[in-house]
Amino acid sequence: xxxxxxxDLCDGLGQCALVAPEVFELDDDERLMVAPDPAPGLAPxxxxxxRACPVRAITVEGA
Amino acid sequence: xVGAGLAGVRACASLRAQGYSGAxxxxxxxxxxxxxxxxxxxQVVAGTLTEADIRLAGADDFGARWIRGTAAAGLDRDRxxxxxxxxxxxxxxxxxxxxxxxxxxxxxxxxxxxxxxVRGLDDVRRLRAAVDGGxxxxxxxxxxxxxxxxxxxxxxxxxxxxxxxxxPLDGPLRALGGTVSGxxxxxxRRAGVGLRLGTGVRGxxxxxxxxxxxxxxxxxxxPAELVVVxxxxxxxxxxxxxxxxxxxxGRVHCDERLFARTGGGAGASDPRIxxxxxxxxxxAVCSPEGPVALEHxxxxxxxxxxxxxxxxxxxxxxxxxxxxxxxxxxxxxxRIKSVGLPGTGDRxxxxxxxxxxxxxxxxxxxxxxxxxxxTVNRGGxxxxxxxxxxxxxxxxxxx
Numbered sequence: 001x002x003x004x005x006x007x008d009l010c011d012g013l014g015q016c017a018l019v020a021p022e023v024f025e026l027d028d029d030e031r032l033m034v035a036p037d038p039a040p041g042l043a044p045x046x047x048x049x050x051r052a053c054p055v056r057a058i059t060v061e062g063a
Numbered sequence: 064x065v066g067a068g069l070a071g072v073r074a075c076a077s078l079r080a081q082g083y084s085g086a087x088x089x090x091x092x093x094x095x096x097x098x099x100x101x102x103x104x105x106q107v108v109a110g111t112l113t114e115a116d117i118r119l120a121g122a123d124d125f126g127a128r129w130i131r132g133t134a135a136a137g138l139d140r141d142r143x144x145x146x147x148x149x150x151x152x153x154x155x156x157x158x159x160x161x162x163x164x165x166x167x168x169x170x171x172x173x174x175x176x177x178x179x180x181v182r183g184l185d186d187v188r189r190l191r192a193a194v195d196g197g198x199x200x201x202x203x204x205x206x207x208x209x210x211x212x213x214x215x216x217x218x219x220x221x222x223x224x225x226x227x228x229x230x231p232l233d234g235p236l237r238a239l240g241g242t243v244s245g246x247x248x249x250x251x252r253r254a255g256v257g258l259r260l261g262t263g264v265r266g267x268x269x270x271x272x273x274x275x276x277x278x279x280x281x282x283x284x285x286p287a288e289l290v291v292v293x294x295x296x297x298x299x300x301x302x303x304x305x306x307x308x309x310x311x312x313g314r315v316h317c318d319e320r321l322f323a324r325t326g327g328g329a330g331a332s333d334p335r336i337x338x339x340x341x342x343x344x345x346x347a348v349c350s351p352e353g354p355v356a357l358e359h360x361x362x363x364x365x366x367x368x369x370x371x372x373x374x375x376x377x378x379x380x381x382x383x384x385x386x387x388x389x390x391x392x393x394x395x396x397x398r399i400k401s402v403g404l405p406g407t408g409d410r411x412x413x414x415x416x417x418x419x420x421x422x423x424x425x426x427x428x429x430x431x432x433x434x435x436x437x438t439v440n441r442g443g444x445x446x447x448x449x450x451x452x453x454x455x456x457x458x459x460x461x462x
Contacts, residue, residue: 026443
């Protein structure tokens with residue numbers, strides 16, 4: 001599973017972190033951090049997190 | 064599919080993703096292709112996003128037949144037909160109600176020009192046209208989310224626009240409770256926005272054509288070349304009167320699986336009709352007083368998705384709606400987010416940060432039970448609250 005975040009689009013809204021907190025997290029300045037190599041079993045949640053992104057900044061391949 | 068906002072678009076996508084290959088007709092009262100609403104009051108007013116940037120779907124998407132610029136006018140559930148304003152009747156096997164809401168209009172008389180409410184793209188075009196035409200004294204009526212976002216966007220344009228925000232309650236964004244309102248009020252004042260709190264607007268002055276002022280409850284007249292009415296929304300369900308569906312506070316009442324409830328006895332739902340987005344009042348989102356209406360992007364997205372798959376699955380295998388409500392807004396440099404239903408709490412506790420520094424995490428409790436949390440500029444901490452809300456969710460009643 002390959003996750004790409006377009007940081008120009010990402011506005012730190014954090015909706016992805018609510019859906020898949022194991023993979024997405026906002027830091028103290030509300031910047032998005034993505035865990036490397038998430039477990040394959042998380043793929044459906046990661047896909048749901050991408051759909052939950054209001055600015056469509058997240059793309060997932062191989063999920 | 065009646066309604067082509069976010070909920071409708073997500074329901075279309077979900078139906079196709081779940082393998083539905085039959086005919087799909089989307090009806091929208093707007094002439095525009097589907098677009099995203101949250102940026103309207105922020106980036107679109109500011110000019111940093113264009114109309115093309117906020118498009119949600121194109122006319123070729125979903126293999127659907129699009130009927131745009133025509134409102135639904137009636138629903139006959141016995142004959143399974145939707146009647147449109149032009150008299151066309153559309154038969155259905157399954158129906159998604161996602162008509163959203165309209166801006167609540169000003170309840171009194173308004174001058175012919177210069178007073179507008181903002182809900183859709185056309186409204187924002189009119190707003191920009193007024194500003195580009197030279198309007199510099201702007202009164203925003205109502206300091207809810209739309210009013211606060213617009214006051215922030217207009218004052219931030221750098222055009223010297225004088226914005227006054229009028230609100231009958233004692234602060235902006237009171238729906239979020241706790242200390243957030245005070246933080247927003249202070250930031251608004253720093254941005255040069257005039258706040259008139261604890262007072263309403265009782266009418267308008269005009270030169271016969273355009274508005275010239277807003278008259279406050281105490282008789283004060285605020286000069287105004289443009290008045291933005293932001294006093295909430297009205298669900299678009301007038302066309303469903305007489306359909307036999309249960310309408311509560313103007314919304315379509317639906318069960319935990321998003322099937323529309325009918326007036327026909329306790330627990331009855333129509334197995335061919337699902338509801339999603341602002342128009343829905345869902346049993347799965349509730350406080351002890353009953354279902355709570357959500358008017359948020361994340362709710363429209365999640366309900367739209369589930370509505371599509373549940374309609375296809377049918378009431379038996381359909382899954383309950385288990386979304387933890389979440390919301391965000393930004394104004395005056397503040398980034399405000401919430402999870403849960405903070406407005407249903409009875410006390411707010413600052414659990415991190417400090418309201419004086421514009422960074423705060425506030426938890427809302429009802430008795431000892433967490434019901435929601437709000438952050439200002441500390442959104443990273445919301446995830447833990449969302450997890451707690453998910454884990455402590457009261458069990459849904461048996462279907």
